[in-house]
Amino acid sequence: xxxxxxxxxxxxxxxxxxxxxSLREEVMAxxxxxxxxxxxxxxxxxxxxxxxxxxxxxxxxxxxSFIAGTLLLSISKIINNMELGHNxxxxxxxxxxxxxxxxxxxxxxxxxxxxxWKFYHNYMHHTYTNVLNKDHDYGYNFxxxxxxxxxxxxxxxxPFTNMFLAMNFQWGIGAHGxxxxxxxxxxKLRKKKxxxxxxxxxxxxxxxxxxxxxxxxxxxxxxxxxxxxxxxMLANLIRNLWTYAVIFCGHFTENAESFTTxxxxxxxxxxxxxxxxxxxxxxxxxxxxxxxxxHLSHQIEHHMFPDMPAKRYREVxxxxxxxxxxxxxxxxxxxxxxxxxxxWKRIIAYSFPDHIATKVMGKRKKYLEPTVVLNQPSxxxxxxxxxxxxxxx
Amino acid sequence: MKTFPFIxxxxxxxxxxxxxxxxxxxxxxxxxxxxSVTATKAKVIEVKEETSDTKTFVLKPNWLWKGFVxxxxxxxxxxxxxxxxxxxYSLSSHPNDRYLQITVKRQKGGLVSNFLNQNIKKGDxxxxxxxxxxxxxxxxxxxxxxxxxxxxxxxxxxSILKDLQTxxxxxxxxxxxxxxxxxxxxxxxxxxxxxxxxxxxTVHYVFSDTPKEGYASGxxxxxxxxxxxxxxxxxxxxxxxxxxxxxxxxxxxEGLPIKSELFLLPGQNVTKVKKEGTVDVFLTLSHxxxxxxxxxxxxxxxxxxxxxxxxxxxxxxxxxxxxxxxTGSITDLSxxxxxxxxxxxxxxxxxxxxxxxxxxx
Numbered sequence: 220x221x222x223x224x225x226x227x228x229x230x231x232x233x234x235x236x237x238x239x240x241s242l243r244e245e246v247m248a249x250x251x252x253x254x255x256x257x258x259x260x261x262x263x264x265x266x267x268x269x270x271x272x273x274x275x276x277x278x279x280x281x282x283x284s285f286i287a288g289t290l291l292l293s294i295s296k297i298i299n300n301m302e303l304g305h306n307x308x309x310x311x312x313x314x315x316x317x318x319x320x321x322x323x324x325x326x327x328x329x330x331x332x333x334x335x336w337k338f339y340h341n342y343m344h345h346t347y348t349n350v351l352n353k354d355h356d357y358g359y360n361f362x363x364x365x366x367x368x369x370x371x372x373x374x375x376x377x378p379f380t381n382m383f384l385a386m387n388f389q390w391g392i393g394a395h396g397x398x399x400x401x402x403x404x405x406x407k408l409r410k411k412k413x414x415x416x417x418x419x420x421x422x423x424x425x426x427x428x429x430x431x432x433x434x435x436x437x438x439x440x441x442x443x444x445x446x447x448x449x450x451x452m453l454a455n456l457i458r459n460l461w462t463y464a465v466i467f468c469g470h471f472t473e474n475a476e477s478f479t480t481x482x483x484x485x486x487x488x489x490x491x492x493x494x495x496x497x498x499x500x501x502x503x504x505x506x507x508x509x510x511x512x513x514h515l516s517h518q519i520e521h522h523m524f525p526d527m528p529a530k531r532y533r534e535v536x537x538x539x540x541x542x543x544x545x546x547x548x549x550x551x552x553x554x555x556x557x558x559x560x561x562x563w564k565r566i567i568a569y570s571f572p573d574h575i576a577t578k579v580m581g582k583r584k585k586y587l588e589p590t591v592v593l594n595q596p597s598x599x600x601x602x603x604x605x606x607x608x609x610x611x612x
Numbered sequence: 613m614k615t616f617p618f619i620x621x622x623x624x625x626x627x628x629x630x631x632x633x634x635x636x637x638x639x640x641x642x643x644x645x646x647x648s649v650t651a652t653k654a655k656v657i658e659v660k661e662e663t664s665d666t667k668t669f670v671l672k673p674n675w676l677w678k679g680f681v682x683x684x685x686x687x688x689x690x691x692x693x694x695x696x697x698x699x700x701y702s703l704s705s706h707p708n709d710r711y712l713q714i715t716v717k718r719q720k721g722g723l724v725s726n727f728l729n730q731n732i733k734k735g736d737x738x739x740x741x742x743x744x745x746x747x748x749x750x751x752x753x754x755x756x757x758x759x760x761x762x763x764x765x766x767x768x769x770x771s772i773l774k775d776l777q778t779x780x781x782x783x784x785x786x787x788x789x790x791x792x793x794x795x796x797x798x799x800x801x802x803x804x805x806x807x808x809x810x811x812x813x814t815v816h817y818v819f820s821d822t823p824k825e826g827y828a829s830g831x832x833x834x835x836x837x838x839x840x841x842x843x844x845x846x847x848x849x850x851x852x853x854x855x856x857x858x859x860x861x862x863x864x865x866e867g868l869p870i871k872s873e874l875f876l877l878p879g880q881n882v883t884k885v886k887k888e889g890t891v892d893v894f895l896t897l898s899h900x901x902x903x904x905x906x907x908x909x910x911x912x913x914x915x916x917x918x919x920x921x922x923x924x925x926x927x928x929x930x931x932x933x934x935x936x937x938x939t940g941s942i943t944d945l946s947x948x949x950x951x952x953x954x955x956x957x958x959x960x961x962x963x964x965x966x967x968x969x970x971x972x973x
Contacts, residue, residue: 255691255694266638310920313922314919315694315695315696322898323897323921337897338899341898341899342898354656388671426617427619427629430619431629435630533958
């Protein structure tokens with residue numbers, strides 16, 4: 220495994236884990252009304268944008284309101300999937316005891332069944348992040364992203380298959396879900412449920428979604444139905460492209476590392492934190508951008524604290540960055556354009572055999588120098604020169 | 613219908629997937645926070661101070677309110693620090709009154725009772741459930757009635773007495789009200805007025821903490837009963853108050869027709885259990901395994917570890933927290949029975965882990 224972080228010894232890893240833990244505890248203690256108000260505001264925005272969007276599509280007679288309506292509907296679907304759905308399904312708002320925001324009762328506006336998603340994403344992906352053959356999200360079983368995956372001629376097509384996936388991302392997510400659940404069920408127990416049973420859940424959700432977007436709402440528009448079908452298709456397409464872009468930036472940027480199953484045997488919580496850090500990458504932006512990505516712009520924080528209300532990642536990020544700097548760990552972040560470009564560089568590079576791929580990806584610096592000497596007590600780090608002068612005199 | 617088999621076979625599920633109720637609730641709620649198609653919400657239209665630590669909240673419910681019978685209680689849900697919490701309170705008003713009212717005494721360490729007393733003001737919205745409870749008058753009214761109340765246990769009795777008044781009752785009623793001091797008497801003026809208007813009611817106040825001249829003091833004893841209730845043998849008895857008083861009453865009044873209502877604070881119904889070691893609880897839907905001690909209810913022990921399943925009354929009444937137990941054994945705290953090992957639905961607020969468990973959570 221290549222790494223551009225400092226290699227830590229056992230004690231250092233545990234100390235790192237402890238600092239991350241105390242950061243988590245401190246922030247979780249603050250969770251309360253502010254977070255409840257935030258998710259209710261998000262819920263409200265999602266409802267209003269959907270009503271306005273659909274309304275504009277239905278009752279438009281010229282292109283401007285049709286475009287506005289389609290954009291509003293896309294925004295609504297993005298909010299529903301990202302800041303609302305993704306975070307609620309992680310159980311971030313279970314403490315509110317409100318069925319609207321409870322991971323047990325929530326279902327989202329996407330062809331992926333929420334229950335299946337919780338299995339392969341919340342459990343498999345978040346537990347075995349970037350572990351090859353265990354994290355099914357790593358390349359979604361068809362994209363080669365590291366030398367550890369054996370090259371096959373079929374990988375030459377992966378730039379095109381990925382473009383296809385981007386446009387139909389919700390279908391990818393949905394179809395991925397039921398297979399993972401089947402594959403991860405121990406062979407002995409598979410008798411209870413066949414692949415067909417898992418598939419049925421997915422097909423049911425597909426049916427519900429298709430009927431809603433392409434039959435029910437168009438029918439309500441009467442003779443205007445082709446316009447509504449087109450509007451819904453475009454809204455779904457925009458949502459798909461956006462979520463694909465954001466999600467692929469989370470783990471497949473140039474410097475995001477992958478792991479093997481041997482590496483995680485007997486892993487401690489602190490080591491798990493470290494793996495989440497090395498395997499994830501962030502996006503810089505403003506608050507609106509953060510909300511529209513469902514705070515997956517803070518993938519590192521999200522992977523360390525998946526059940527923390529997502530808006531809190533904004534205040535966690537700078538402090539986590541400090542901790543990482545202190546331990547000489549690479550904190551992978553960059554602008555959306557830069558990160559997304561590096562994802563595509565990687566997708567294209569690894570579509571070729573290793574000798575070409577490594578040439579494109581280049582050799583990286585093995586370790587970073589820690590910015591702070593570890594043995595120093597932390598209070599000295601935080602003292603400014605002025606304060607030092609005061610304490611000395 | 614081969615093209616759309618699921619919608620054809622389960623049209624209802626498709627309808628509910630479109631969330632018609634959620635949409636309606638959302639827009640009605642935007643118009644007026646009291647409006648809803650699924651939740652009984654009530655606006656606080658007046659807050660009356662009964663004593664220094666007790667307040668009465670007069671409530672105007674929305675159209676979903678189905679009414680109640682004197683003596684019944686209702687689940688009240690409030691949001692505290694972003695979190696919805698439910699507790700049961702007796703309705704202290706009469707069913708014929710224009711508005712509902714609940715009377716809440718601050719309990720030491722009580723989350724909701726303190727919140728209501730401190731924070732709820734005119735104009736706020738409370739969420740109610742359906743009224744329920746067996747602490748009500750029978751169809752054929754008994755000739756003689758004895759009411760034993762302790763502290764805030766007076767609230768359902770106040771409603772029942774008002775009911776007797778409207779029914780033109782012509783028997784005999786004795787109310788023994790155990791309360792800390794004269795200042796702590798709830799509904800004093802209401803009882804004074806009632807005693808003036810009807811001939812069948814006698815009220816005796818007994819002070820447990822601060823004695824007052826002309827009144828009895830102490831706790832419930834055989835002597836006090838004999839002193840104030842001459843025709844004890846032929847009375848139907850209603851008891852509502854703290855649990856020591858109830859236990860005492862039940863032992864003193866053995867053999868009499870007795871109805872009692874005991875309101876426990878969440879967690880109070882747990883018989884203290886000390887255990888060595890922990891048991892594993894595997895949550896099948898979230899794929900987490902956690903260790904619990906099995907000393908308190910599963911709900912409390914899960915919440916302690918940052919897992920918040922949906923919950924409501926926390927005393928086994930409302931069934932909000934029901935979940936499927938796939939394997940393992942629990943003890944039902946409401947009746948002390950230990951369950952079988954197999955699959956069954958349990959209420960995690962009144963279940964204590966006995967062995968390793970698998971829960972569908």
